[in-house]
Every structure is written in structure tokens, then in C-alpha cells.
Amino acid sequence: MAVELIQEKLKGIETNSLVDRVEARLVELLQSRQLKVGDSIPKEIELAEIIGVSRTVIREALLRLRTMGLIESRKKKGAVITSPDIFGNLSKSMNPYLLDDNTLREVFELRLVLEVGMADLLYNRIQKKDIEELRKIVQDEPTDAENRIFNVNHEIAFHGKLYDISGNETMRKFQKMLLPVFEYVHESGLLKKPASRKKFISHRGLVDILENGSPEMFRNAMRNHLDNHFARLFE
Amino acid sequence: MAVELIQEKLKGIETNSLVDRVEARLVELLQSRQLKVGDSIPKEIELAEIIGVSRTVIREALLRLRTMGLIESRKKKGAVITSPDIFGNLSKSMNPYLLDDNTLREVFELRLVLEVGMADLLYNRIQKKDIEELRKIVQDEPTDAENRIFNVNHEIAFHGKLYDISGNETMRKFQKMLLPVFEYVHESGLLKKPASRKKFISHRGLVDILENGSPEMFRNAMRNHLDNHFARLFE
DNA sequence: AATTTTATTATGTCGTACATAATAAAGTAT
DNA sequence: ATACTTTATTATGTACGACATAATAAAATT
Incomplete structure (x- = not known):
């Protein structure tokens, strides 16, 4: 019992779900100054391979970014960074x-x-x-x-x-x-x-x-x- | 060709994606006054059956609502309506x-x-x-x-x-x-x-x-x- | 009656498959 | 050779099925 508690403590901040963490990574990526509005980010499958999670998780994370207006995704072209309409959503x-x-x-x-x-x-x-x-x-x-x-x-x-x-x-x-x-x-x-x-x-x-x-x-x-x-x- | 054009015209507003429409339906549901904060909405699978789309689509739509802070979903309990933290996201x-x-x-x-x-x-x-x-x-x-x-x-x-x-x-x-x-x-x-x-x-x-x-x-x-x-x- | 153990349930994650739309490439006609 | 049409290609969109995980309810034990 105590062991579990300790494990929980050690995990600490990492209480977020997988999608949460992937989302955070992606937001980090977007905000990293290297990338400007209009730049495109890797394809879903590539991201899945790079980060090492399934495409489903990548998609959910990307979907959040899209819902927040940080990216737009077009078929074939992949996702591109957009200047978010901050009050849109x-x-x-x-x-x-x-x-x-x-x-x-x-x-x-x-x-x-x-x-x-x-x-x-x-x-x-x-x-x-x-x-x-x-x-x-x-x-x-x-x-x-x-x-x-x-x-x-x-x-x-x-x-x-x-x-x-x-x-x-x-x-x-x-x-x-x-x-x-x-x-x-x-x-x-x-x-x-x-x-x-x-x-x-x-x-x-x-x-x-x-x-x-x-x-x-x-x-x-x-x-x-x-x-x-x-x-x-x-x- | 003309036929296709007419079809396009008839479709008209329905240019949105499937998830878009499901999302709209769900938002409608949430805003329908019947439901108060704290109420829970049907399970993903139930929604999928009711609306007649796959669970994947339901999940993406629900995810959007969650990203917007309209609902929170807990395992086993399903999704519950929350008072959105309007500036949270x-x-x-x-x-x-x-x-x-x-x-x-x-x-x-x-x-x-x-x-x-x-x-x-x-x-x-x-x-x-x-x-x-x-x-x-x-x-x-x-x-x-x-x-x-x-x-x-x-x-x-x-x-x-x-x-x-x-x-x-x-x-x-x-x-x-x-x-x-x-x-x-x-x-x-x-x-x-x-x-x-x-x-x-x-x-x-x-x-x-x-x-x-x-x-x-x-x-x-x-x-x-x-x-x-x-x-x-x-x- | 209180606590622990086990079942159940609904979301979370994963993988695969095919549809669809946008683009690029190849082909054809003028 | 240029302009147009047709055909591939590619990446997202949609769908389904399966199992993992966590939260709760039910059952069992003390």
C-alpha cells in the first residue's frame, strides 16, 4: 500500500493522460520560435512514429490544437500553423x-x-x-x-x-x-x-x-x- | 457536370464534416436548458447508436467539447456537463x-x-x-x-x-x-x-x-x- | 457492519482498413 | 510545345474491432 502511494508520489506531475502529454509536446513545438505561422508540421503517421504513440493519440492531440485554433489541417497537405483566432472557439x-x-x-x-x-x-x-x-x-x-x-x-x-x-x-x-x-x-x-x-x-x-x-x-x-x-x- | 453542380447546391450548407455536424448536435443538446451543470450525457456507444455514426466520430466530437471545457469525462461515469472555465483553454x-x-x-x-x-x-x-x-x-x-x-x-x-x-x-x-x-x-x-x-x-x-x-x-x-x-x- | 475481493462498465489506447479530397504526375489533344 | 484531361499518390477523415485501465458496484469474507 505504502509502495503504491510512493509510486504515485514519484509519478507526481505525470498524472496527465497520454494525449495530454502529447498535446503539451506539440504546443511546445509550436511555440518554439523556430516555427512561424504557415509552416507545416509532420504528418500524423510521422508524429506517431517520432513520439512513439498510436495515430489515434496523435489525432486526438492534433484535434485539440485544431479546436483551439492553433493549427489547420488540410487533406494531403497536412497540418499548418495558423495565427489563432483567439476568441473563435x-x-x-x-x-x-x-x-x-x-x-x-x-x-x-x-x-x-x-x-x-x-x-x-x-x-x-x-x-x-x-x-x-x-x-x-x-x-x-x-x-x-x-x-x-x-x-x-x-x-x-x-x-x-x-x-x-x-x-x-x-x-x-x-x-x-x-x-x-x-x-x-x-x-x-x-x-x-x-x-x-x-x-x-x-x-x-x-x-x-x-x-x-x-x-x-x-x-x-x-x-x-x-x-x-x-x-x-x-x- | 450540371447535375453535380446542382447536387452541390442542394447540399449547400451541409459542407461541414461529419464530426462538425455531430459536434453541433451535441452542443445543441447541452444548451437545451433541459440539462444543467452536473448532469451526465449518454455514453459514447449509446450516442454512436442514437446518432448513427461510429464511436470514433462521437469521440472526436466529445473531445472538442472537452477541449472547450463544456464537459468532463471520467472513466465509468461517462461525460458530465461542466461550467466552462471560459478562458481556461x-x-x-x-x-x-x-x-x-x-x-x-x-x-x-x-x-x-x-x-x-x-x-x-x-x-x-x-x-x-x-x-x-x-x-x-x-x-x-x-x-x-x-x-x-x-x-x-x-x-x-x-x-x-x-x-x-x-x-x-x-x-x-x-x-x-x-x-x-x-x-x-x-x-x-x-x-x-x-x-x-x-x-x-x-x-x-x-x-x-x-x-x-x-x-x-x-x-x-x-x-x-x-x-x-x-x-x-x-x- | 466494515473491509476486502471480484465483477462490471465506460473511457483510454491501439491497430487496421478504406473513403475522400487535394495535389502531383502522366498522358492526350490541339 | 502548351493547355487540358486523366490517372496516381498522399494525408486526413471515417469506421470498426480489440484490449487496457480506472472507477464504481456487487459480492464475499472477516
Whole structure:
């Protein structure tokens, strides 16, 4: 008995499965600077021989890398290293029904933080035509009375456009993932405090500030605009 | 020939591989609200029979779900639905050598945006002992002359503590992933403009504001504190 | 009743075989 | 000789069957 325990201790870190270890080896290989994006890695069978495991294990390990977006594999050509779309795969796990309440709330917060903090990016990259587009969007800003779906779509159009303007594609993708979760948290009973109907700075107001104001002003205005949401977080 | 074209058209969307479709079915199953975290899904062989494909395909699809953190599978017990650690797997692709330059820059920006925008979370959750801890950290704030590693560690300690205070574990994990990339971008020749040595608001200054100021003040202070970084982005 | 031993079960690993798609090579017609 | 078509080749995709291994349940022993 003690012997087994000792053996277990000695094995120690090596508690991972075979596929785990192979995966680690491969990730190591990819990150080894020698290899750049576009390079291809050995064929499955070759890898199986080199590492000394079956093709099945190699395939499972490669599959993980593929799922993570580290490689792409084409028939005949083998697997090539790709510049991973870091948030590409995340979208599947970013599902309201699968996340626990705390994480949901945190994702909710994350969006607020991003939008309050993005001001400098906006001011440094906004173009005249962006302002025009924003004006067109706010032109038919719905009243509170109109139906919810319409309001939601308008929200998404406006705030989404801001992410576009930020010129940060990564952040934009991130936002697209956060959106459904945000909506869910907003609508579900997760946040105890009801959504206030008070009107703060409008989308129109934000555009005005974006055109004539400063990043500092915009941050405060956005914070104000989002106050309904913030207020629900902090009781 | 025309017939083949028509067939291709008819197949249309179904261009995905078999595993892709099975994966989609399974994700659908997981998200169907009926199932909660902790529930177990049918065995591999059962799934193979139900869906009508080989166990190999089922395994590959399940493996993807596992890689994404949607399920965990234990011997004998089968696979159970888990609350996914949304950023868990992301860390493997968040590697400077695997990301293209543009994405690297965007990740760099992402950190700045988060820290400028996180003020409200801080003010609503900070405790007296947090202030004390921050004071202890800034107490031995290194001078510029001291070695780089020491400076970097101090930076990480201070800003990391801020994320802790934010009470947003998701954001904290996110930051931990962004950190190495941020460091890399900062040190590599990616950003043309050299890092300025000008001194802006110090960590000490940030703590003072955190203790006696407002979220609005903190946002501006943090923006100022990070100005070296911002300045390198916008020429 | 508690502990150990044995059976069972579902995933993990392996090997083989063939299908399929992408490419390269060979062949054919103009 | 060039352009096109056809035929091989190659590496991944899919499938099946077999055994190993670990976790649990059932049985047996004390």
C-alpha cells in the first residue's frame, strides 16, 4: 500500500493522460520560435512514429490544437500553423445556460468596463464618415414605448459601431461573444434590482461628445449612459 | 457536370464534416436548458447508436467539447456537463509567437482599455485592507534606475492587485492571459515609438486617489498613468 | 457492519482498413 | 510545345474491432 502511494508520489506531475502529454509536446513545438505561422508540421503517421504513440493519440492531440485554433489541417497537405483566432472557439462556451451565475454577472460587468475604457481608441481612430454613420443610427433611436426587440437591435447597432470605430478587431469579436450573455443577464432575474427607466445621456448625446468632446468627457458620458446597468450591479 | 453542380447546391450548407455536424448536435443538446451543470450525457456507444455514426466520430466530437471545457469525462461515469472555465483553454493560444502583429497590438490595447474602465468596480468593492495592501506594494516602488525585472514584477503586483479588488474573477483570469503578450509587445520592436521615460501619475498617486477620490478621478489618473503606453500606440 | 475481493462498465489506447479530397504526375489533344 | 484531361499518390477523415485501465458496484469474507 505504502509502495503504491510512493509510486504515485514519484509519478507526481505525470498524472496527465497520454494525449495530454502529447498535446503539451506539440504546443511546445509550436511555440518554439523556430516555427512561424504557415509552416507545416509532420504528418500524423510521422508524429506517431517520432513520439512513439498510436495515430489515434496523435489525432486526438492534433484535434485539440485544431479546436483551439492553433493549427489547420488540410487533406494531403497536412497540418499548418495558423495565427489563432483567439476568441473563435470561445463562443461555444459563452452560453448563458452553461455559465454559473457569478460568471454571468462578471461577463456583464466586462462589457461595461470595456465601453467606459475604450474612449481613447475611439478618438484616435474615428473618421468623419463614422460620425455620419452614428448619426444615421441614432436618427431612428426608438422611444421607450416601442417594442423591446427593436430597442435591443438599436442598442446592438449603436454600441457595435463603437467597437468597429475602436479599430480593435479582437475587442470587437470579444464583444460579439459577450452580447448574448449580457442580454440574458439583463433580462433574466439574475440581477435583483429592476432596470430603471430613468433617462441618462442618450446615444445622440454620446455622438455629440464624440464629435466635439474629449476622451475624458466621453468616458464620463458613457459611464452615465450605462448607469442603469451599473446601478443594478451595486446595490 | 450540371447535375453535380446542382447536387452541390442542394447540399449547400451541409459542407461541414461529419464530426462538425455531430459536434453541433451535441452542443445543441447541452444548451437545451433541459440539462444543467452536473448532469451526465449518454455514453459514447449509446450516442454512436442514437446518432448513427461510429464511436470514433462521437469521440472526436466529445473531445472538442472537452477541449472547450463544456464537459468532463471520467472513466465509468461517462461525460458530465461542466461550467466552462471560459478562458481556461485560451491561454494556450495566447502566445506572442503564435499571434500576428496586429492581434498582438490589439491585445496590448485591450489591457489599457480594461484598466481605464474598471474604476467603478474598484470603488464599489474596495476594502480598507486592500488599501493597506496597495500601500505596502507601492512602499517599495522601484526607481527607474533599478533593473527591469524588478520593475516588471512590481508592475504586475500592483496592477494585478487592482484586478483582485475589482472582484471580477473572470477579468482577473483574462488579465493573467494578457500579461505575457503585453510584456512582449512592450519589449519587442513591434511598437515603433520608443517608450518614454516621462513620469506620469505614479502607483502611489493612484492609491491616494483610490482612497479619497472618485471613479471619475481614477479613470483620468489611470489614463494618465498609462500614458507611456497609449502614446506608443497613437503616433 | 466494515473491509476486502471480484465483477462490471465506460473511457483510454491501439491497430487496421478504406473513403475522400487535394495535389502531383502522366498522358492526350490541339 | 502548351493547355487540358486523366490517372496516381498522399494525408486526413471515417469506421470498426480489440484490449487496457480506472472507477464504481456487487459480492464475499472477516
